[in-house]
Amino acid sequence: MSHNSVEKLVKMANQIGAFFGAQKASQSAAGMAEHLMKFWDPRMRALIIEHVAHGGTGLDPIALEAVKKLPPVK
Amino acid sequence: MTLIKETDYGTPESKSEKMITLTIDGKSVTVPEGTSIMRAAMESGTEIPKLCATDSIKAFGSCRLCVIEVEGRFGTPASCTTPVAPGISVKTQTPRLAAIRKGVMELYISDHPLDCLTCAANGDCELQDMAGAVGLRDVRYGYDGANHVFARNSGEANFDWKPKDESNPYFSYDPSKCIVCNRCVRACEEVQGTFALTISGRGFDSRVSAGMDEAFFESECVSCGACVQACPTATLTEKSVIAIGQPEHSEVTTCAYCGVGCTFKAEMRGEEVVRLVPWKDGKANHGHSCIKGRFAYGYAHHGDRITEPMIRETIDQPWRVVSWDEALDFATSRMKAVQEKYGRNSIGAISSSRCTNEETYLVQKLVRAGYGNNNIDTCARVCHSPTGYGLNQAFGTSAGTQDFDSVDDADVILVIGANPTDAHPVFGSRMKKRLREGAKLIVIDPRRIDLVRSPHIQSDYHLPLKPGTNVAMVTALAHVIVMEGLANETFIRSRCDWEEYQDWATFVSRPENSPEALAATLGVSAADVRGAARLYATGGNAAIYYGLGVTEHAQGSTAVMGIANLAMATGNLGRRGVGVNPLRGQNNVQGSCDMGSFPHELPGYQHISGDKARAVFEEDWGVKLDREPGLRIPSMFDSAIEGLFKGLYVQGEDILQSDPDTRHVSAALANMECVIVQDLFLVETANYAHVFLPGATFLEKDGTFTNAERRIQRIRKVMSPKNGYGDWEITQLLANRLGMNWTYTNPSEIMDEIARLTPSFSGVSFEKLDRDGSVQWPCNDEAPNGMPIMHVEGFARGKGKFVITEYVPTDEKVGPRFPLLLTTGRILSQYNVGAQTRRTENSRWHEEDLLEIHPHDAEERGVHDGDWLKVQSRAGETTLRAKVTDRVAPGVVYTTFHHPMTQANVITTDNSDWATNCPEYKVTAVQISTSNGPTEWQERYRELSETSRRIAGAVDAAE
Numbered sequence A: 001m002s003h004n005s006v007e008k009l010v011k012m013a014n015q016i017g018a019f020f021g022a023q024k025a026s027q028s029a030a031g032m033a034e035h036l037m038k039f040w041d042p043r044m045r046a047l048i049i050e051h052v053a054h055g056g057t058g059l060d061p062i063a064l065e066a067v068k069k070l071p072p073v074k
Numbered sequence B: 001m002t003l004i005k006e007t008d009y010g011t012p013e014s015k016s017e018k019m020i021t022l023t024i025d026g027k028s029v030t031v032p033e034g035t036s037i038m039r040a041a042m043e044s045g046t047e048i049p050k051l052c053a054t055d056s057i058k059a060f061g062s063c064r065l066c067v068i069e070v071e072g073r074f075g076t077p078a079s080c081t082t083p084v085a086p087g088i089s090v091k092t093q094t095p096r097l098a099a100i101r102k103g104v105m106e107l108y109i110s111d112h113p114l115d116c117l118t119c120a121a122n123g124d125c126e127l128q129d130m131a132g133a134v135g136l137r138d139v140r141y142g143y144d145g146a147n148h149v150f151a152r153n154s155g156e157a158n159f160d161w162k163p164k165d166e167s168n169p170y171f172s173y174d175p176s177k178c179i180v181c182n183r184c185v186r187a188c189e190e191v192q193g194t195f196a197l198t199i200s201g202r203g204f205d206s207r208v209s210a211g212m213d214e215a216f217f218e219s220e221c222v223s224c225g226a227c228v229q230a231c232p233t234a235t236l237t238e239k240s241v242i243a244i245g246q247p248e249h250s251e252v253t254t255c256a257y258c259g260v261g262c263t264f265k266a267e268m269r270g271e272e273v274v275r276l277v278p279w280k281d282g283k284a285n286h287g288h289s290c291i292k293g294r295f296a297y298g299y300a301h302h303g304d305r306i307t308e309p310m311i312r313e314t315i316d317q318p319w320r321v322v323s324w325d326e327a328l329d330f331a332t333s334r335m336k337a338v339q340e341k342y343g344r345n346s347i348g349a350i351s352s353s354r355c356t357n358e359e360t361y362l363v364q365k366l367v368r369a370g371y372g373n374n375n376i377d378t379c380a381r382v383c384h385s386p387t388g389y390g391l392n393q394a395f396g397t398s399a400g401t402q403d404f405d406s407v408d409d410a411d412v413i414l415v416i417g418a419n420p421t422d423a424h425p426v427f428g429s430r431m432k433k434r435l436r437e438g439a440k441l442i443v444i445d446p447r448r449i450d451l452v453r454s455p456h457i458q459s460d461y462h463l464p465l466k467p468g469t470n471v472a473m474v475t476a477l478a479h480v481i482v483m484e485g486l487a488n489e490t491f492i493r494s495r496c497d498w499e500e501y502q503d504w505a506t507f508v509s510r511p512e513n514s515p516e517a518l519a520a521t522l523g524v525s526a527a528d529v530r531g532a533a534r535l536y537a538t539g540g541n542a543a544i545y546y547g548l549g550v551t552e553h554a555q556g557s558t559a560v561m562g563i564a565n566l567a568m569a570t571g572n573l574g575r576r577g578v579g580v581n582p583l584r585g586q587n588n589v590q591g592s593c594d595m596g597s598f599p600h601e602l603p604g605y606q607h608i609s610g611d612k613a614r615a616v617f618e619e620d621w622g623v624k625l626d627r628e629p630g631l632r633i634p635s636m637f638d639s640a641i642e643g644l645f646k647g648l649y650v651q652g653e654d655i656l657q658s659d660p661d662t663r664h665v666s667a668a669l670a671n672m673e674c675v676i677v678q679d680l681f682l683v684e685t686a687n688y689a690h691v692f693l694p695g696a697t698f699l700e701k702d703g704t705f706t707n708a709e710r711r712i713q714r715i716r717k718v719m720s721p722k723n724g725y726g727d728w729e730i731t732q733l734l735a736n737r738l739g740m741n742w743t744y745t746n747p748s749e750i751m752d753e754i755a756r757l758t759p760s761f762s763g764v765s766f767e768k769l770d771r772d773g774s775v776q777w778p779c780n781d782e783a784p785n786g787m788p789i790m791h792v793e794g795f796a797r798g799k800g801k802f803v804i805t806e807y808v809p810t811d812e813k814v815g816p817r818f819p820l821l822l823t824t825g826r827i828l829s830q831y832n833v834g835a836q837t838r839r840t841e842n843s844r845w846h847e848e849d850l851l852e853i854h855p856h857d858a859e860e861r862g863v864h865d866g867d868w869l870k871v872q873s874r875a876g877e878t879t880l881r882a883k884v885t886d887r888v889a890p891g892v893v894y895t896t897f898h899h900p901m902t903q904a905n906v907i908t909t910d911n912s913d914w915a916t917n918c919p920e921y922k923v924t925a926v927q928i929s930t931s932n933g934p935t936e937w938q939e940r941y942r943e944l945s946e947t948s949r950r951i952a953g954a955v956d957a958a959e
């Protein structure tokens, strides 16, 4: 798995987090998790879930929280 | 098939609701108040002779051929300039009128050549028709006196005679045939809004002149052809008509260039196109067009067009021309082999916004039902995907809210990140017409686009913001609206979620969102931002038009939602003259999105994870569908580089040229084992292809396109496909080799299937389109005739949603290494990556892409107009020639991306919109230095293109 690819996903996740972080606190992490389920393909989700399992370096708190809400990818 | 002849009513339609009844030649006629007597007569079937009047422009009253008599009134007024009045009785033919008309015609003909038999307008000349209509039998004056007709009078040079102007590649101007009726001048002013023509001189010396007595090509003329269409004689004539002759039949079809969706009569002689004439009944264009649609169809016959299938084992080999069977078998077995080796998800497809709805529908069906995954994406990803996302969040539908006609009722027009006069020219002309009538204009754009100042147009506010700060701008405007109490709370309470509104209002009211606090970020004075916000909120009906300058940013989706917030906060939705209007790039961007070209959505924006929607498709198609979203284009490339994605079917899209970060894309393509390109030409992407399937042009197939106002319109086949098949047939051939047993014999059957499976299209059929001309979706039981204006009673999603739009500066920042911001756009004569327009005479208007740079930045770097410049970003570098201009602000540079050798996308980066991955084309930090010519990459690329375009056994015509 190329390092570069995870780095890109971390950047994208943080961008998404910045948007949802600005919404009402009650909706932000859940809103972001829903967004990832709706728009990210399973490969992307698997990669970011795995990254979080290894500590999730570089992810902002809201993105971290959202990824933790994702169900495992089959 | 016959030649469609549209009725010319002589003067424009009156919009009055008050009806007037009068008598014409003893017949009672009822028409709206303000209608001319000429029009009223024509509507009741009586054609009054005329020369200087035509219904696309206002009456002028100069030829005096259209005289009439009104009982009880003195004299013989002109019927084109005389409005109807209640109870009057009009006579259109009396001995006195006949004598006047004959006299008028006699004078005209006495200064007109009598070479009708060999004239290009023979059979289509109003002067000829009128001579016949008035019974002219004899011209008493002779041709010996002063005239404009002959180069020499009795051997002496005739200084009143002028030679033809052939400078425009598409039409010619022959002054000797001009009757100075002024129709061309008025068409250029009123219809096109360019004001390129005038009548110079007076009396006998009067003549039509382009610019300051220049050749047409040298003048401001933008070659829209409106004057040619308006000219009653052969004076202004299409060169194609001169070359071929008059057409004998015609079909109505739709332009395949931009999202305006102009409809045309394709006037034919056999299978040869004589000319394209904009269709008066076209609801998007009302009889107008631009240079691309009307004239730039010659690419269909360009020598570069490939009409036979080709294959090759590896991309370093030359192409081998093969039969269709061999090419399709080869493509299928390769794709199958890839899937066996690398898994079901290792292949996918990209559909095109240039192809028809039916074609994009079939490509996504092939992927979902045939490949068994959802790896389908479309080029809309790189342009308007944030529109789909943002408007769906706010309103519940992924589309603009208005029809184009709505602009006629706008009092304030806000244009943000769009350049309608270049990118959506026919709508740009409509907008200019409304502005000349007095509507106010706000332009938010880093560059001084033409609309900011052009003849008879001057924007009230131009806010030249720094690229990448749209969201901050939109929020600052909202700040002023909320803080100054300009929000329309009645509308908000009844139509939107009040609680969400309050959260949003609190957010925009924060001091850091004020124009004063943001002035430095935006690079725009707070006073201007405040003035613009007040004008938008209080100026009456306010309509927002936006384009790629909004979407192609890291915060593209946020900006779209911010725009929706502005419209909701001021109540500018749900009626004519207002709304949120995305101006779509390519002709069928709207349609390709509607047709399920995104990896997460089935046709009609139904999410793939929805069990109910999926079940409907599963049952109809007889297969199980994957419920997970598939790969987007950027993920396809990333996966390809990782070795997981190995096969791609690309229909009608040059991803290598149009997608950002060219090096990344080419590395990804080079890593694939089967790339199938279906296109007209060996486009740049084909350099990396193993299979080339020749495509068809829009003139060679049937189908539908959906324009930026959700209008579904027909394209009709007027000639047999040179390559043998319409693009939909090719996809079907591929599908059937995968055992899918498709049996479509006509695209209408595909549309029937779409209607069956997509709630918002359930009322659409070719039969309906043939009957009604067009329809704007949604079209179903609730709206059987479609919906010109959306959200009239309530929003599609219920309550309108205010979304908080926090400004996040892009990562693409200027710094010591890359101190300038590059932004990109397009120009009138070229289209997207230019594959078609570059293969027409349009190239004469835009021979190369230039880099616009402000005089201050140019001076600092010792750059002069025309110098070769090296443009470097963190992604790569390229070279271009400089154009020094103050259209761009200091610190900003600008270019177009129409030519492949420019390789503008070598420098664009992989930054993208957070929600949709739409690339951030509009902001790249760059450095500029002078250079001696093309970079090494450009040279290497040129070589690569040449080698990979070799065709075995073909004689290279260029050598």
Ligand code: SF4
Pocket (backbone or CB within 6 Å): B184, B187, B188, B192, B194, B195, B196, B197, B210, B220, B221, B222, B223, B224, B225, B226, B227, B228
């Ligand atoms: S082609 Fe269009 S722009 Fe040019 S002179 Fe005619 S009407 Fe004006």
Ligand code: SF4
Pocket (backbone or CB within 6 Å): B177, B178, B179, B180, B181, B182, B183, B184, B185, B208, B230, B231, B232, B233, B235, B236
């Ligand atoms: S060029 Fe044609 S339209 Fe223009 S004034 Fe002459 S005859 Fe009329």
Ligand code: SF4
Pocket (backbone or CB within 6 Å): B255, B256, B257, B258, B259, B260, B261, B262, B285, B289, B290, B291, B292, B293, B294, B424, B425, B426, B427
């Ligand atoms: S390119 Fe656009 S504006 Fe021009 S004719 Fe075609 S649809 Fe109309």
Ligand code: FES
Pocket (backbone or CB within 6 Å): B049, B050, B051, B052, B053, B060, B061, B062, B063, B064, B065, B066, B067, B078, B079, B080, B081
């Ligand atoms: S047509 Fe009425 S004056 Fe010319």
